[in-house]
Amino acid sequence: MPTISGSGETKNEHQLNKGVWTDNGPPAQAPFNVIGKRVPLKDAYRKVTGEGVYADDMKFPGMLHSRILRATQPHARILRIDTSKAEALPGVRAVVTGADAANRFGVLPVSQDELSMAREKVIYNGEPVAAVAADTEEIAEQAIWLIEVEYEPLEAFLKPRDSLKDVAPELQLHDKVEKKHPNTNIHKAVDQEFGDVEGSFKGAECIVNAEFKFDGISHGFTEPHAIVAHWDADDRLQLYTPQQVPHYTHRALAKVLELPMHRIQVIRTMVGGGFGGKSDPFQHEMIASLLSMRTRRPVKLTMDREETFLTGRGRHPTEGKLAMAFDAQGKLLALDSDIIIDGGAYGSFGVVSAYYNGVLSNGPYAIPAFRYHGKRVYSNRIPSGAMRGHGSVNPRYCTETLIDMAAVKLGLDPCDIRLRNFMPSNTLTPYHKFRITSNGIREGLAEAMRRSDWKSKWGKLPYGHGIGVGCAWYISGSALPIHWNKLPQSTVHLKIDMDGGVTVHSLAADIGQGSDTMLAQCVAEVIGCSLERVHVKSATTDTAPIDLGSYSSRVTFMAGNAARKAAEEIRAKLASAASKLTGQPAQYFDLVNEEVICRTKPDVRVTFMEALHEAQADVGALVASGSYQSPPLGTQFKGSNAGLSPSYSFSAFICELKVDPETGFVQPIKIWAAHDCGRALNPLSVEGQIEGSVHMGLGQALTEQLRYRGGQLLNGNFLDYKIPTPFDTPEIEVIIVESADPEGPFGAKECGEGALAPIIPAVGNAIYDAVGVRMFEVPMTPDRVLKAIEAKKRAEAKGE
Amino acid sequence: MSKRLLKFVVNGRQAEVAVEPHHTLASVLRNELNLTGTKVGCDMGTCGCCTVHIDGKAKLSCLTLALECQGAQVRTIEGLNEYEMHPLQRAFAECGGSQCGYCTPGFIMKSCELLEQNPDPSRQEIKEALAGNLCRCTGFMKIYDAVEQAAGELRKKNTQQPAPAKV
Structure with a gap:
């Protein structure tokens, strides 16, 4: 049975789950000493004092500053670029254009479609065209406006449906498009059908369907993009960058700059928020590197806020037509979805997005028959990419809205219809063979219902006041790496020298989510030392073993397991040292609270340092390596790898809100957020991740949208792109569900992304409960809500 | 435009900096005085990352020209961590x-x-x-x-x- 805790009831005391946990390591019943404790993040004191170093804080002797000239056309041929006036400006040290870097790159090996700067034509308004390195930022800024670019405009593709049509080759945005549609701007099409979809709809008691539309949104991290590139005296490139995935940037730099990887070091600075928006290898990383190689000087490139918006990679604008079939008891029979997502100018993670928009609808409910037609298209807009909850968030809104509609049609409580359809734990989905191990969604929803007093509120609150529910699941890391090779997905190295400090080396990027702290906890728990001893070095590719980085909610599960395994090796060495010192058998020793204690004779014990120094005799520093590779999973059809994960998180949210029927303004009152994270290694962080996900999801639900005129972004700033402020954010009560995953480190699985998706439908469904209108367009801005209320009034007046 | 001399007190310490009249307090703190704890998130007064105290009042340093602080007492995040953490x-x-x-x-x-x-x-x-x-x-x-x-x-x-x- 999963255990329940969280911010509402157990503020400072965390109930440990003594549930089943079968992998190696300390016995499942052992009380944990470091795991499960509310500990501050390892780097928090550097952040609260201002000591933490972000890329824009860095200074090097002789450092130059760079600015990028960006396209002013959404789609145009470049007829001429003249940089001579810029080059002549005093203080300008180098100017680069697309002519200086021919190699294409991209995060996915199948979509190598980005250039460092545009060549021949530009494909979105904001695309880098040229860049300058100068003595000061002001000179660089002056210089880019001296660069003359002559464009010949081409037909722009600004609506995703325009990209479906056949066009002449010169109007295709990229050479490589979907093979099934070779003359279009379709990047990737996915078509899947399993089970008897037609038959299920024919025989269904209840069919619900609707068309949905979602605006694009942006990650909105507070740190604008900033980097420093330094081609150093050893003819090596040092790139300081706030990367979620230093390893992919490392690979892309090698390709673009035509250097062996070992002549490049990627150094992750502190990351001022990522959320998926700092996980692609980026054009500005290439540009600063090119400028530094040209000048042999360090080059800093800091973007302004608008450029950060233009760099993009946010959630895809989405249009979907979905239908679901149910029997008379509310049992789900089939899901049919047809979705187009607007990828913008580049491929980015888009092939994965195209799959995820369909396949991640195969939970948290059992789906007996499934059909998905998905298309990701290229357009002349800001590139879309991976954003928190990648690919699962918008379709989740659709299915959760449809289930709610079915509940109303069938006269069922929306929570009850969900409880009837949740997939069980320890099961495989029928077609994709997604392996569900632990699953605490039932307990989560039941607890959210209890705390919110759902049964006495749903359908019973006065007009304008409503309550709604939304559920979701998400992967704990993609089981298959982006680059097909035999390397592990995570490797962690440990080193302990005579000073007693434990150094953890990993390339898992701490982006503020607390992964350094998580690694330290996993290690300290296994070797029985205090957290203060453990120092995490997770920033430099020269010293850190490869980890695929912070995306797809993989870090706790994969790097945590690797850290645990490395620590097991050290643990064995310390236990045999204690055995040597005391004459008791090594397997009898427990490592707890800085001591190595004989289990059978508790008065036989040595200190951590005594054991360490004995273990170091003749060998010096203790070193160990641990790695993680997903178990073989899945099945054989083409594309079946997408969505596979060693474990899945589950969440069930309830939202209470008020709608002003006069203005359409929606004011959330309270959110109850139950999330099954397997085990909360650090409940303080888990709550922080869930609260942050709710806040970000509320933004997409109610206020955030990228608005365009033609190809021009209208609101690339925090005044017009409306992130919820403290005033807009209601109280969030987190309910931590611990289902003790059999393979997660100490039972843990993800909590950083899955908790975003359910809040948006919980808001939509609460709006229905409040004022009786369904919202099919997201965000649910006051004008849209008001329009829906007025349409309903008109329909009622007509007696419909 | 030529630089002017800005004399003010930052975290209790006298500072004299030659600044361009159009430079913001945020940029002078970060680039001239190396007080990089003050962050710039939007550079247009919408995010609050650059908040510092000027004569005891919280102000956005990205919207304050450095020369407006002539003779002022400025306190930054670094100033809260002296002798002990705030x-x-x-x-x-x-x-x-x-x-x-x-x-x-x-x-x-x-x-x-x-x-x-x-x-x-x-x-x-x-x-x-x-x-x-x-x-x-x-x-x-x-x-x-x-x-x-x-x-x-x-x-x-x-x-x-x-x-x-x-x-």
């Missing part, structure tokens, strides 16, 4: 009020002004005071927790110390 700094770390950390200095400086004016704020008063600061990571809950914890600590500290003699 209770707000400790509380933001301990309560999980800082994740990526980029907005944190701004939130702490704004909270510091609040607690200097109102040692025992309600949650609503905290919300109102922080309404101009954006955090994309925390959902604000743990920031409120931190401000409340620090307020409690500061009140305790102030009751233990004898009240300063009136001048």
